[in-house]
Amino acid sequence: MAHTGKQLFTTLDAGGELTLELDEKTFPEPTGNQVLVKMEAAPINPSDLAILTGAADFDHADYSTGKVVAKMPEPFLSGQKARHGQKLPAGNEGAGTVVATGDGDAAKALMGQRVACVPGTAFSQYAIADAMMCLPLGDHSAEEGASSFVNPMTALGFVENAKMDGAKAILHTVGASNLGQMLNRICLEDGMGLVNIVRKDEQMKLLKDQGATHVVNSSDPDFMEQLKAAIDETDAYYGFDPIGGGQMVDTCFKAMEQVAVAKMTEYSRYGSNQQKRMFIYGRLDFGPTTLTPSYGFGWTLSGWLLTPFLQNAGMETVMRMRQRVLENLTTTFASSYKTKVDLEGMLTKDAITDYRQMKTGEKYLVTPWG
């Protein structure tokens, strides 16, 4: 029995036109350990926006029902040369009900169950998913399970990574984000130190109400002093940043170094011996990252992505992390949404203009069947 439904595709052509559109499609039968999931809910994550909207001009785009065409400026057009002309699916994760399976035992065991999955094609009415990566949701709703992979595993991944590297505390540059609040709950549970940077007083209150001990406000005139005091108290020389562009990483390295230098008894032209580590795990700001020569040579900055981290961590660690997420889906790992849209609703000017800003606490949930 063939399943047909709507699916979203994103295409960037060499001339700079980015097209988002819905296609009516017949989905293939799952084989082996594949399952076919009737998708009920999928979050729009910052990691989805990279291919959905990127740096394209949606203020002056052509909108019609189920279709948008926007211009992609340079250097972002050339920077994505590898995808020019390719019609790509989108949507990292979501949840729905398994309506067909391959012959594999893992697949067959999921028939009829509600699962969370990571198909990479979640903005769709149906999606083929790998049974091994599906998480049976039991009595949880699709909305509760839709965001059970990207944010929970990323936040847990930060803490796992910090423990592997022997870090005593973590610095997070967007403390009040969905991910940041989750990270705060994990750090409190695990006794890992955490320094949260926020931009507003209400975000500080939000985190403090959730038990956060170190929250500093980058809009305050004494931000640098607040940040240094928090690093001094926690030894947070290990940080994660999803902004990417601008000076936030530089500011964190400066603060870390100034705290370390203040503890030195003798001047060194090379800076402190304190190793400082930052990771960029997103690109809320597409501008260049600037690093100044203000913190010696004892620093390392890396990109951070969930998939390679999980590959390096190994199956046992991943299974342990997945189990922890499932057991705490509506507490530690709960996500909240600003609003719900269907697939057509995703492609309206109002929606795109809103969700592409990735404002704290304003995540969209796509419900493909309306």
Added chain:
Amino acid sequence: MAHTGKQLFTTLDAGGELTLELDEKTFPEPTGNQVLVKMEAAPINPSDLAILTGAADFDHADYSTGKVVAKMPEPFLSGQKARHGQKLPAGNEGAGTVVATGDGDAAKALMGQRVACVPGTAFSQYAIADAMMCLPLGDHSAEEGASSFVNPMTALGFVENAKMDGAKAILHTVGASNLGQMLNRICLEDGMGLVNIVRKDEQMKLLKDQGATHVVNSSDPDFMEQLKAAIDETDAYYGFDPIGGGQMVDTCFKAMEQVAVAKMTEYSRYGSNQQKRMFIYGRLDFGPTTLTPSYGFGWTLSGWLLTPFLQNAGMETVMRMRQRVLENLTTTFASSYKTKVDLEGMLTKDAITDYRQMKTGEKYLVTPWG
């Protein structure tokens, strides 16, 4: 018998005045495994310039015999707060003759010998040095031995580090420098791939005449294509850069990623899985390093310093490296100098203006006794 002589000091006060001056000083008697070296030659390395000249304005400085006073601009003045008011010695390395020793056996064994040493106070007529870090020079002249630590151990350190990390080839952004030429000789000896970036045709010729296989000229209009071809041929995803400021690191990451992406069969919004690694080991350019979002998340950039590297590598590796340097002091590890100056000559406007530019192949040698 007390030894007295001249020594150079550098002092940055909180008001922004950088003073370089010679002091007449009585040197302490060496104790334990210390030796007192009558210094005969010391190179001015880029790593010395950090505290000697930094970003100060030597075009409008006050010069007198054995003394210069220059203004240090912001943000470099505040950035060096930890040294404000401290009178610091300078000169990482040099060579001379041991004229007094402590009671330790290692020290006594060096009495009367010519040695290379790493006192950190080499711009001086005498220096106290650690016998364990002295390299007996045998029949070599002080000039031949003066640069036997910083450049040789750094160039060897790059190759050791690359081998530890499993890299197949190294990218070096200043191929024709003294250090770069040394690195080229080491890589040829060890069968390590090397991509050299140079700025001029004559530098390309120089390196090719020395057997370099991959040299690309950043002044050529097709620089990026040259660089990508060289990375493709060598698998040089592992690079070292002493410039620091500007876009060189970004350019290298871009070229590495574009080579890796061209080999992918399927587009990924996250870029290639090829890990890209760069190290900044100097600051020829004090401007900010800019990193653009053009190479996914599979990259890591670190500061690199010789001392922590040697500490991590362990004593056995260090001894093996030292032995290799001594055995090849006038061949693989030979340095050349543009000119010699005495301590007063170091502090003239002509000399400072010249050596602070750190031009390729124009290193100064200080001969403290004239």
